[in-house]
Amino acid sequence: MTAPLPLLHPARIAATFFWIGHAPKAPGTWGSLAAVPFAWLMLSFGGWPLLAIAAGCATLIGFWASGLYSRALGWKDPGEVVIDEVAGQWIALLPAALDPVSFAVGFAAFRVIDITKPFPAGWADSNLDGAAGIMLDDLFAGIYAALVVLAYQHFF
Numbered sequence: 407m408t409a410p411l412p413l414l415h416p417a418r419i420a421a422t423f424f425w426i427g428h429a430p431k432a433p434g435t436w437g438s439l440a441a442v443p444f445a446w447l448m449l450s451f452g453g454w455p456l457l458a459i460a461a462g463c464a465t466l467i468g469f470w471a472s473g474l475y476s477r478a479l480g481w482k483d484p485g486e487v488v489i490d491e492v493a494g495q496w497i498a499l500l501p502a503a504l505d506p507v508s509f510a511v512g513f514a515a516f517r518v519i520d521i522t523k524p525f526p527a528g529w530a531d532s533n534l535d536g537a538a539g540i541m542l543d544d545l546f547a548g549i550y551a552a553l554v555v556l557a558y559q560h561f562f
Contacts, residue, residue: 410475410478410479411474411475411478413425416471417470417471417474417475417478418471418475420467420468420470420471420489421468421471421472421474421475421484421486421487421488421489422475422486422487422488422489423437423440423441423488423489423491423492424440426440426488427485427486427487427488428486433485433486433488434485434488434491434517434520435517436488437488437489437491437492437495438488438491438492438494438495438513438516438517438520439513440488440492441491441492441495441496442495442499442509442513444460444496445457445495445496445499445502445509446504446509448460448496449499449502449504450504454500454501457496457499457500458500460496461493461496461497461500461548464489464492464493464496465493465541465545467489468489468490468492468493468537468540468541469537469538469541470537471487471489472487472489472490472536472537472540472541473536473537473540475487476536476537476540477536482535482536482539483531483539483540487540490540490541490543490544490545491520491544493541493544493545493548494516494520494544494545494547494548494551495512495513495516495548496548497545497548497549497551497552498512498513498515498516498547498548498551498552498554498555499512499513499552499555500552501552501555501556501559502555502559503559508555508558508559511554511555511558512551512552512554512555515550515551515554515555516547516548516551519547519550519551519554520543520544520547523543523547524550526542526546527542527543527544527546527547527550528543530542530543530546531543
């Protein structure tokens with residue numbers, strides 16, 4: 407293992423979503439949960455286009471930061487990297503209505519799908535190295551979870 411990036415290094419701050427990834431238990435869940443209020447604010451003030459732009463920015467920053475951070479540690483997918491959960495959670499909430507139940511459905515669907523990793527998320531997680539392996543499984547999970555949110559809103 408090589409030395410981790412300094413605590414205030416921009417890639418570490420971004421990769422851990424302002425150090426939330428350093429939570430002692432379930433950092434991925436904490437990262438997803440931390441993304442939810444920001445999604446609510448973005449949907450409130452700019453609608454889905456603002457949230458889509460933010461998800462795109464989180465994705466681009468996530469590829470850079472997670473790659474740099476994982477290389478610095480010498481690990482394939484460090485648990486404290488949660489920018490991938492943030493990007494995926496924001497994708498999951500793109501179709502959500504501004505109501506707590508829609509957001510709860512989006513959060514729960516994203517977490518379940520992120521953990522179970524249906525194809526191609528599981529394939530990306532297992533077969534891709536570096537930033538691609540870290541980011542893509544959560545982006546696929548976010549897309550699947552967005553479909554769950556759409557289905558929920560259509561039927562309920």
